[in-house]
Amino acid sequence: MQDWPLTLNDVEAIAHGRQTLFLPEQAQTAIAKAHQFLCDAIADRQRIYGVTTGYGPLATTDVDPKQSALLQQNLVYHLCSGVGEPLAHHHVRAMMVARIASLSAGHSGANPVMIERMLAWLLADVVPEIPSQGTVGASGDLTPLAHLARALSGEGRVSIKGSSWIESAIAHQQFGWQPLQLQGKDAISLVNGTSVTVGIAALNSTAAERAVKLSTLLVLLYAELLQGHREAFHPAIGELRPHSGQQQLHRWLWSLSESSAALTPWQAAAERLANMPNGIVQHQPLLQDAYTLRCAPQALGAVLDVVHQHAHTVQTELSSVTDNPLLFPDEHLVLHGGNFFGQHLAFASDHLNNALIQMALYSERRIARITDPLKNKGLPAFMQPQDTGLHSGFMGAQVCATSLVAELRSQAMPASIQSIPTNADNQDIVPLGTIAARRASCSITQLYQILAIESMVLVQGAELKSKQSLSHASQILCNWLRHYVEPLQNDRPLAEDINKVATALADPNEVASLMELLP
Structure with missing residues (x-):
């Protein structure tokens, strides 16, 4: 079991499947505590960006907590706009490690079930198809992380142990998992961070x-x-x-x-000049x-x-x-x-x-x-x-x-x-x-x-x-x-x-x- 917090060598080892990621008990407690705090705030109908409001310049719209699941799903949908070749297998695994590490600090409010599912994906080597282009890194890596969220929800495509792409829903069936229903702050806590950049870096x-x-x-x-x-x-x-x-x-x-x-060995004693009747001797070996x-x-x-x-x-x-x-x-x-x-x-x-x-x-x-x-x-x-x-x-x-x-x-x-x-x-x-x-x-x-x-x-x-x-x-x-x-x-x-x-x-x-x- 690796120490916590993770090191860069840990990320590399896990990304290449040479080490397994485990959450310490302290992190599990922090995750659960933050999630409960969020649930209480939602029940209290507090105005929280991305949880009870729209996104970006649309945050002027308040959203009833009853619409929570639809709000989170729509965040994922509109951000799933990536293009280009998929990120490399080990880059995606490193991204997932970095996202789990950030969410596990207990300041995001993500559902513990979502984090447990990502840990299970790493263990089973289930890797979502993540387009490599389309993020500006300003609100974090919104676009590529949204493709991760989509796959966790049973949509999009994944690869198991480096095999060909299959539908995420089929992979869920193979492992006996239910696709996640993102709600509360699940989607925004998942996509709103620098974890793709961190993983690759x-x-x-x-x-x-x-x-x-x-x-x-x-x-x-x-x-x-x-x-x-x-x-x-x-x-x-x-x-x-x-x-x-x-x-x-x-x-x-x-x-x-x-x-x-x-x-050419080093000698502490300096070499002496030879006698020079004409004042110079050319074509001597270089000193350096x-x-x-x-x-x-x-x-x-x-x-x-x-x-x-x-x-x-x-x-x-x-x-x-x-x-x-x-x-x-x-x-x-x-x-x-x-x-x-x-x-x-x-x-x-x-x-x-x-x-x-x-x-x-x-x-x-x-x-x-x-x-x-x-x-x-x-x-x-x-x-x-x-x-x-x-x-x-x-x-x-x-x-x-x-x-x-x-x-x-x-x-x-x-x-x-x-x-x-x-x-x-x-x-x-x-x-x-x-x-x-x-x-x-x-x-x-x-x-x-x-x-x-x-x-x-x-x-x-x-x-x-x-x-x-x-x-x-x-x-x-x-x-x-x-x-x-x-x-x-x-x-x-x-x-x-x-x-x-x-x-x-x-x-x-x-x-x-x-x-x-x-x-």
Whole structure:
């Protein structure tokens, strides 16, 4: 049983079906208490937005509590206007986890039966069809969450354990469930929150942190193939520029490189100049390397800082109550406000996206240098040692990496600054955080494809030189990769290999042994 409140790692594990979500007794009590408080307020005929009034600019209409079920149903119906491809299976599960977490704080008034049903859906792996487009994230993720509400009510379509879509009503029959009748504050508490953005962002967060660690391992192998100067990794450099991410990269790279015989070793004693009768001696070895190697702690350290900032924002949101109105049973208060406004997540997701694109660019630049025979310290062009020219090695894969970076750059415009007033100017500013989170998710997918190409290129280079001189970490990386793809001898199609490696790199279980190298 996971601890409470949930962590981002919990969300990822539950989203991928590797962990079960349980509600602690305290949460169950809070849910029941808030629901009873709401029922009492409705019985008292209190004027509560979305419960005894219309919605948005139509909240000037009071609605008799007798119309409660119809009011909630009509909210779901008019919001079920999403378009586009369905959200990915694991994104929907993460969304459901985030919504349950928010409702379980005991300030929403949702019926406990509704929350229990969502828990049962997670356990049985019933996933509703959620169109990916159509929300502005202002009153939360109204549109996609309405499609969840519709499915819980026995309408729309669902998938069971990743199978083909079937009617929700049929799935209810298969499990012996009665479709829910949403009433009171059920529908508005379900749709009026940031949980789609939170769910996707939580998965982005954990995937991005692993990508930084994988990039760190690849940088080390890259440096070893180029006989780079270990000196650039010295932790003392980071001490004078105390960004936590940079300092972490110095610690990782310095520690991992200790066992390497392929790097140019660092010596505390400075090298002395030779006698120079003419005043200069040309063509001496460089004291330092190109920036893709020398600035690795700074470049990846800055990314790691952004990843941690993003994670902090998402973790805070995951622990938040984001619907409206909010109930405070102990104080007998109903407060109307705007916790559903997803600006924090929008900014964080856009910031993360920039860092992901920079990390992808950094990987592509490493691929470009290591495949260039003019710069790669004696390795063959495009890592093809046999009949180079007749065979082209990783030339096409390198072009693919360049194309992916160009595509990422073309998608780099921040979503969070694209506010367009809507809803009869009731929502006169909108944060568009869901678009930002979805875009970051796409960037992560393409980043892992680029890292897959880089890992294949670098491991081929390591085998063309000699793995024996490599660090312990690089040897583990090389052995790991060879479980998925064979060395490139004669030219062959690489599309399937790239996809296989990218999929493995993105899977937390598959890369567990690599992550252990970077505590």
